[in-house]
Each structure stands twice: as C-alpha cells, then as structure tokens.
Amino acid sequence: KQEVTQIPAALSVPEGENLVLNCSFTDSAIYNLQWFRQDPGKGLTSLLLIQSSQREQTSGRLNASLDKSSGRSTLYIAASQPGDSATYLCAVMDSSYKLIFGSGTRLLVRP
Amino acid sequence: GAVVSQHPSRVICKSGTSVKIECRSLDFQATTMFWYRQFPKQSLMLMATSNEGSKATYEQGVEKDKFLINHASLTLSTLTVTSAHPEDSSFYICSARDPGLAGGWDTQYFGPGTRLTVL
Numbered sequence: 001k002q003e004v005t006q007i008p009a010a011l012s013v014p015e016g017e018n019l020v021l022n023c024s025f026t027d028s029a030i031y032n033l034q035w036f037r038q039d040p041g042k043g044l045t046s047l048l049l050i051q052s053s054q055r056e057q058t059s060g061r062l063n064a065s066l067d068k069s070s071g072r073s074t075l076y077i078a079a080s081q082p083g084d085s086a087t088y089l090c091a092v093m094d095s096s097y098k099l100i101f102g103s104g105t106r107l108l109v110r111p
Numbered sequence: 112g113a114v115v116s117q118h119p120s121r122v123i124c125k126s127g128t129s130v131k132i133e134c135r136s137l138d139f140q141a142t143t144m145f146w147y148r149q150f151p152k153q154s155l156m157l158m159a160t161s162n163e164g165s166k167a168t169y170e171q172g173v174e175k176d177k178f179l180i181n182h183a184s185l186t187l188s189t190l191t192v193t194s195a196h197p198e199d200s201s202f203y204i205c206s207a208r209d210p211g212l213a214g215g216w217d218t219q220y221f222g223p224g225t226r227l228t229v230l
Contacts, residue, residue, distance in 0.1 A: 036221075043204060043223040044155075089154060097143065097208055099219060101154045 002027045006090055006102035013080055014110050021075040021105045023090030028068050031093040035064050035075050038087045038104070047088075048075070080109045113139045115207045117222035124195055125230055132190045132225045134205030140185035141207035145219065146178075149202040161188040195229040202226055 003026045013019055023033070032051045036044040048057045048064040050073070056065040063076040077084060090102040114137040124130050134144055142163045147155040159180050160168045167180035177199075179191040188207075192199055206219040 041202075041226070044221045046221070049218065091155075093219070096160075097219075098145070098157055098160065099155075099206070100157070103154045 002030075002092060002094055002100045004090060004092055004100050004102035006088075006105050008105060009103065010106040010108075012108040012110060015080060015082060017080050017109075018076070018078050019080055019107075021077070021088050021090075021107070023073040023075070023102055025071045025073075025092050025100075027094070028071050029095060030068065031095060031097065033064075033066050033073050033090065033092050034099070035062075035073075036089040036091065038089060040087075044089065077107075080107075082109045082111050085109050113137070113207070113209055113218075113220045115205065115220045115222040117205055117225050119225060120223060121226045121228075123228045123230065126196055127194055130192045130195055130227060132192075132203055132205075132227075134188045134190070134207065134222050136186045136207040136209075136220070139207070139209050141188075141209065142185060143208040144182060144188040145206045145208070146180060146188075146190050147204045147206070149204060149224075155204060158190075192227065195227070197229045200227055200229045 005024045007022045034049045035047045050057050050066040061078040066073045085108050087104045087106045089104045091099040093099050116135045118133045144161040146158045148158050149155045157170050158173045161180045161182040163182045169175045182188040202224050204224040205222045209218050
C-alpha cells in the first residue's frame with residue numbers, strides 16, 4: 001500500500017529565506033507526483049506536476065524534483081515571501097489514477 | 112487549465128438529514144471523478160472513485176450506503192451524505208480526471224471544496 005510522508009510537518013522561516021520541503025513515498029510505481037498549495041479553509045491549488053519520466057519541474061520561484069527510484073521529491077521555494085504561507089501537500093498518482101496525499105507541511109513565512 | 116466546480120461551497124444541516132454535493136467538470140468530459148474528505152488539520156483522504164455509468168468504488172472503511180455517489184453524466188458526479196451526523200462534518204473535495212489527448216498527460220483537476228457542518 002502506497003504511503004506518502006512529508007517532512008517537516010511545520011516550518012517557520014523569516015522572509016527571504018530559501019527553503020526545502022520533503023516528500024517521500026514507499027512504492028516507486030507511480031504515474032506522476034504533484035505538489036499542491038492549500039490556504040486555510042480553501043481548496044487545492046496545483047503548483048507543479050512531475051511525470052514519472054521527468055526529473056524536475058520549475059515555475060517561478062518554485063522548483064520540484066523527483067527521484068523515483070529512491071521514492072523522494074523535494075519542493076524548493078526561493079526567496080520566500082509572507083504570501084507563501086500555506087499548507088503544502090504532496091501527492092502521488094498510482095497506476096489506477098488515484099492520488100495518495102501526504103499529511104502536508106504547514107509553512108509560515110514571517111515578515 | 113480545466114475547471115471543476117462544486118456546489119454548494121458551504122452547507123449547514125441538522126443531524127439526520129441528507130445533503131447532496133455536486134461536482135461538475137466545466138470544459139471537459141470526465142469519465143472518472145474522485146471524492147475526498149479532509150478533517151481539520153489533516154490531509155485529504157480518498158473516499159471513492161466515481162465512474163460514469165457504473166457503480167462507484169469505495170475505499171476501505173467508507174460506508175457506501177452512507178455516502179451515495181452517482182455519476183450520471185460525463186460532467187457531473189454527486190455525493191449524497193445520508194442521515195448526516197456531527198462526525199460527518201468535514202471538507203469534501205472532488206476531482207475530475209482528464210485523461211488528456213493521445214500522447215498527453217493524465218491529470219486530475221480539483222474542485223474548490225464543500226464545507227459541511229452537521230449540527
């Protein structure tokens with residue numbers, strides 16, 4: 001059974017810092033991996049999607065990497081801003097097209 | 112990107128009543144939709160997979176008679192919470208699978224969620 005773990009569970013950093021969020025999964029037979037942002041009481045915003053054949057994806061200040069063989073992904077946020085404060089969720093899609101989510105990392109960027 | 116809508120966005124009901132939540136794919140046909148539940152400060156848990164024209168597939172521990180799913184068309188799936196109780200209060204989110212064009216990527220698009228509060 002696929003399990004997705006995110007570390008750390010919570011993170012507080014001063015504005016301007018570069019930071020890394022970690023995601024690990026137990027079964028490397030994934031279709032893709034996706035990073036989402038969720039603001040309190042809101043739905044999901046897709047940030048980056050990495051197909052199983054890809055190694056990384058970039059969008060603005062965000063960069064996500066995927067090492068399928070080791071079951072790891074990282075989300076790198078450069079020059080963090082208070083507006084980046086949210087919960088970041090990692091999810092892997094298995095062969096039946098189901099998404100399995102990690103428990104999330106709650107990020108607070110202090111002004 | 113594709114758009115998925117949910118209605119209502121927020122609902123408050125009395126214990127024992129039933130509540131229907133709609134999930135629509137607005138600009139693509141979704142043969143498969145998924146329903147998730149999220150309790151406060153927890154992650155999303157898949158409840159069931161909804162396939163157009165056939166019975167939904169429920170995840171282990173999810174009561175199919177309590178959470179009725181109907182996927183009557185390629186753009187609409189509904190989740191009915193029957194005889195709701197306070198412990199059913201949660202954030203319900205749907206997603207719609209877009210298999211993409213030939214050679215394209217399989218993607219899920221998420222609705223904005225429905226906040227259910229059962230008094």
